[in-house]
Amino acid sequence: MTEADILVVLPTLGDRLDTLQETLEAIDLQRNDVELTLAVVAPTTAVDARMLAADHGAVLVDDPGRGISAATNLGLSARTSETYYAWIGDDDLFRPGGLLTLKTLIEERPGTVLAYGGCEYIDPSGKLLATSNAGALAKFLLPWGPDLIPHPGTMIRLDALEAIGGFDVTLKYAMDLDAFLTLRKHGSFAWTRKPVSAFRWHPDSLTVANRTKSSLESEFVKTRHLPRALRPLSPVWNYPIRWASSVAARRVSSRA
16 A cells, blocks of 8 residues: 555534535545545544544544644644645635645655645635635735735645644634745745635634634734844735735625
8 A cells, every 4th residue: 555645634623514524525536646644633522523534534633622723733743654734624625636736846846845726715505706826926925915825725845844843823813824934944835826725715714704813813923924123114014915805805705
C-alpha cells in the first residue's frame, strides 16, 4: 500500500451531518488522484459525526474544546508519512482534482511552501454565488489588504508549518492569515486561478456570522506582522479595507 503524502485536517463539532457527508464524499473523490490521510477532529460526544467519518476512512482525533486553532493543531499531530497539509471545513468542498492541482504546483516549483487556488462561494444548497481567484494579487494584498487566500483550497508543506509552530491557538478567525504571513519567510507561494475548493456561505458559518470580530482580528494579525515603524499607520488602510470587505460580504449574503 502506498504511503499517504497529504494530511487533510477536518475539524467538526458534529452538528452539520448533512454537509459533513458531502464534504467527506468530496474528499473520497480526491483519493482517485492522490494518497491522503484524513484526520477528523471532533468532540467525543459527536457520536454520529465520528461514526460517519470512520465510515469514510478517517483517523479520529478527540477535540477537547479549546477552539478551532487548537483543534487544527491536534489534527496535525496525526501526521505519519505525509509531506503536505490541507484543511477543509465540515461544510466546505474540494473540487475534483483540487488536491492534485495544489500538490503539482508545489512540486513543480522548488522552494515553494504554500500553494493556493480559486475558491467558489456556494449557498447552503450548493448553488454558485461567486468565485474568488485573485491569483498573484492575493499574495500581494496579504500583508495589508483583504485575505484572498482561502484556507480550504490551500496546501502547505508540513515541515514548514511545523517549523512555525502550527496555528496560533489564541486566534479564532484569522489563524490561517497569521500562518500565511509567517510562512513567507520560509519559502515562496504558488497559485492557480482554477477553483480547487468551495466555501459554503450560510448565516452560521463562523466567519460569516462574525464579520466584525473576524475583521478586527485580521487587522490585529496584519498589524503585528508589519515593521514596527509602520504599525501606527495601519488604520489608514485598515478602515477602508474593512468597509470594502463588509460591502462584498453583504453582496454575497444577499445572493445566498
